[in-house]
Amino acid sequence: MKARRTIASLAGMLIYVSMAAQTNVLTIDAGKKGIPIQDTMFGLFYEDINFAADGGLYAELIKNRSFEFNDPLAGWDIIGNVKVMGDGPFSNNPHYVRLGYPGHPSMLTAICNEGFFGIGVEAGHEYRISFWARNSGTRPAEQVSVHLCLPSTMGEDQSFCQNVVTVESPEWKRYEAVLKSPITAAKAEFRAVLVREHKANTPGQSVDMEHISLFPVETFNGDENGLRTDIAEAIKALEPGVFRFPGGCIVEGTNLETRYQWKNSVGPVENRPINKTRWSYTFPHRMFPDYYQSYGLGFYEYFRFAEEIGAEPLPVVSCGIACQFENEPHWHSDASIDELQPFVDDALDLIEFANGPVDSEWGRVRAEMGHPEPFNLKYIGIGNEQWGEGYPQRLEVFVKAIRAKHPEIGIIGSSGPYKDGEDFDYLWKEMRRLGVDLVDEHYYANEEFFINNAARYDTYPRTGPKVFAGEYACHGVDGRKWNHFNASLLEAAFMTGLERNADIVHMASYAPLLAHVEGWQWRPDMIWFDNLDVMLSCSYHVQKMYSTNCGTHSLSIVMDGENVTGQRGLYASAVRDEQKREYIIKVANLAEESQEISLQFKGLSRKETLDCPVTCTVLHSDDPYAENTLENPNAIVPVTSVIEPSSWYKNTFTSTIGPRTFAVYTISY
Numbered sequence: 048m049k050a051r052r053t054i055a056s057l058a059g060m061l062i063y064v065s066m067a068a069q070t071n072v073l074t075i076d077a078g079k080k081g082i083p084i085q086d087t088m089f090g091l092f093y094e095d096i097n098f099a100a101d102g103g104l105y106a107e108l109i110k111n112r113s114f115e116f117n118d119p120l121a122g123w124d125i126i127g128n129v130k131v132m133g134d135g136p137f138s139n140n141p142h143y144v145r146l147g148y149p150g151h152p153s154m155l156t157a158i159c160n161e162g163f164f165g166i167g168v169e170a171g172h173e174y175r176i177s178f179w180a181r182n183s184g185t186r187p188a189e190q191v192s193v194h195l196c197l198p199s200t201m202g203e204d205q206s207f208c209q210n211v212v213t214v215e216s217p218e219w220k221r222y223e224a225v226l227k228s229p230i231t232a233a234k235a236e237f238r239a240v241l242v243r244e245h246k247a248n249t250p251g252q253s254v255d256m257e258h259i260s261l262f263p264v265e266t267f268n269g270d271e272n273g274l275r276t277d278i279a280e281a282i283k284a285l286e287p288g289v290f291r292f293p294g295g296c297i298v299e300g301t302n303l304e305t306r307y308q309w310k311n312s313v314g315p316v317e318n319r320p321i322n323k324t325r326w327s328y329t330f331p332h333r334m335f336p337d338y339y340q341s342y343g344l345g346f347y348e349y350f351r352f353a354e355e356i357g358a359e360p361l362p363v364v365s366c367g368i369a370c371q372f373e374n375e376p377h378w379h380s381d382a383s384i385d386e387l388q389p390f391v392d393d394a395l396d397l398i399e400f401a402n403g404p405v406d407s408e409w410g411r412v413r414a415e416m417g418h419p420e421p422f423n424l425k426y427i428g429i430g431n432e433q434w435g436e437g438y439p440q441r442l443e444v445f446v447k448a449i450r451a452k453h454p455e456i457g458i459i460g461s462s463g464p465y466k467d468g469e470d471f472d473y474l475w476k477e478m479r480r481l482g483v484d485l486v487d488e489h490y491y492a493n494e495e496f497f498i499n500n501a502a503r504y505d506t507y508p509r510t511g512p513k514v515f516a517g518e519y520a521c522h523g524v525d526g527r528k529w530n531h532f533n534a535s536l537l538e539a540a541f542m543t544g545l546e547r548n549a550d551i552v553h554m555a556s557y558a559p560l561l562a563h564v565e566g567w568q569w570r571p572d573m574i575w576f577d578n579l580d581v582m583l584s585c586s587y588h589v590q591k592m593y594s595t596n597c598g599t600h601s602l603s604i605v606m607d608g609e610n611v612t613g614q615r616g617l618y619a620s621a622v623r624d625e626q627k628r629e630y631i632i633k634v635a636n637l638a639e640e641s642q643e644i645s646l647q648f649k650g651l652s653r654k655e656t657l658d659c660p661v662t663c664t665v666l667h668s669d670d671p672y673a674e675n676t677l678e679n680p681n682a683i684v685p686v687t688s689v690i691e692p693s694s695w696y697k698n699t700f701t702s703t704i705g706p707r708t709f710a711v712y713t714i715s716y
């Protein structure tokens with residue numbers, strides 16, 4: 048009996064009928080070498096949105112550590128005599144606080160920091176407090192006690208660990224102390240108190256404090272100025288091939304002044320000027336007045352992390368056009384072609400920062416930061432979601448300059464914010480004319496799009512720029528815009544088309560990557576976290592099932608002679624991994640019913656027989672709109688089983704795939 052195709056698409060769920068007891072034969076052409084899959088194929092789109100950096104991946108626990116927010120005391124509470132001063136030792140961050148004599152020997156001067164939605168600490172872990180300080184010189188030394196506190200405790204003492212730092216000099220110096228937490232708390236507070244046990248509290252007494260920083264002693268890879276271990280490990284586990292940074296809209300800025308300027312993000316952290324991120328106000332219904340970029344996780348830390356996790360870095364820089372998507376045309380503050388040189392220089396200097404010799408201007412900065420070896424940068428993106436004639440006009444200037452100086456660097460252009468249409472077609476034509484290496488496509492789209500676009504790239508021209516599917520995620524309609532299982536299943540189905548078209552799709556990254564549960568502006572997102580824990584969304588699991596099983600060559604897999612792009616609710620792709628000596632078949636079953644599938648391998652040499660156990664990893668949820676949460680992070684996770692060889696018959700493996708299931712079959716050869 049022939050099964051009928053989709054008869055209805057209801058609220059993003061496919062309803063199939065008449066599929067009783069049909070075996071779907073999926074034929075894999077194992078006789079051909081297949082299409083090489085790029086090492087960059089599945090990667091990361093990182094943007095500092097949703098408190099991804101400060102309060103997230105960047106392990107700093109103090110908010111507004113340099114007193115440079117619009118309100119210099121934002122994030123801080125004060126008691127006693129605290130003054131904000133403006134002539135500090137770091138020219139880009141001139142503010143600091145002066146903790147002075149409180150006016151009476153029994154009064155107290157102290158500052159308290161609330162952290163990012165509180166300060167998360169774990170029992171038995173150590174935290175390094177550091178700050179720059181000087182005393183007023185009226186006495187040989189002053190003391191500051193530093194504390195981790197639980198203001199809400201019912202216990203006798205709010206402070207649960209403390210240390211004392213002696214500020215021994217009237218010159219600015221860096222001081223540090225370690226605090227070992229005996230408890231786990233998601234919402235602790237940091238306090239620095241001018242010690243009053245000194246009987247000689249005097250009116251002249253004061254301590255100036257600047258760049259007050261609190262880091263877990265243990266950071267990812269033990270890096271100084273490093274990353275939160277649990278989030279970084281979750282990213283590493285994706286084995287990403289490519290790592291785009293720093294966005295997103297923040298590359299462009301609301302205006303050019305607020306664009307991401309990478310030069311502000313390198314060098315000593317104390318002197319990196321902060322930036323007000325657009326994500327503090329872009330959505331007035333999710334406003335975060337205290338959301339700034341400290342640039343503590345800057346370009347050096349980015350390149351270092353990319354290297355540590357084995358991903359090709361892909362930095363994106365401003366093309367001289369501020370964000371078009373959120374701005375009316377008349378609000379634009381674009382750089383004219385005549386004004387573009389500093390922007391082009393930024394791109395060239397960034398390449399030098401990454402790859403230049405240690406005696407070059409920017410190579411020296413990298414070396415001084417601790418990495419004399421080049422980072423081996425191979426790609427750069429110019430502009431984010433730009434469109435209209437102004438973009439290719441400006442991009443052309445960049446392309447000429449980069450090609451002339453760095454012909455070895457691949458250039459990524461943009462097809463704008465739209466997944467298709469006039470602007471999209473125009474930009475693709477222009478990208479071909481300019482000869483960029485890859486074109487960045489974005490599609491935050493509904494269920495229908497993901498169901499219907501598994502064949503999107505089957506008909507793309509095979510010459511010219513390659514595709515970087517640089518931002519995509521299934522955004523459910525009718526308010527279903529969260530990380531539910533159904534969205535991830537449709538993404539899995541769609542991604543079979545990326546893999547099948549590995550000759551032109553060279554990079555792909557789900558977006559955005561990170562979100563703090565108390566600080567998000569945009570969802571769905573791949574990895575969620577609070578101050579203590581990480582939650583991996585269903586979409587994370589799908590991405591990982593692809594990226595850790597991406598193989599070296601894409602093979603043809605067909606059903607009834609056609610690519611498997613939704614017939615009977617099935618989507619499939621096949622790869623061979625020449626290093627691991629595996630065939631890896633991915634099948635998404637969007638139907639409401641189980642289906643029998645036969646994976647039939649054609650073209651094997653006469654000596655070759657496939658009859659080994661098959662490892663099958665499935666992602667499934669009975670409730671399509673269920674999701675993982677921080678309270679229940681493992682509600683929906685991949686489950687792996689081994690299917691014994693009896694399921695093989697003449698190089699054909701037959702099994703059942705459950706309803707609404709994404710499955711990855713691994714077959715050793």
Ligand code: AHR
Binds near residue numbers: 295372431569
């Ligand atoms: O990922 C969130 C935003 O979506 C990015 O900043 C932008 O590129 C896109 O519009």
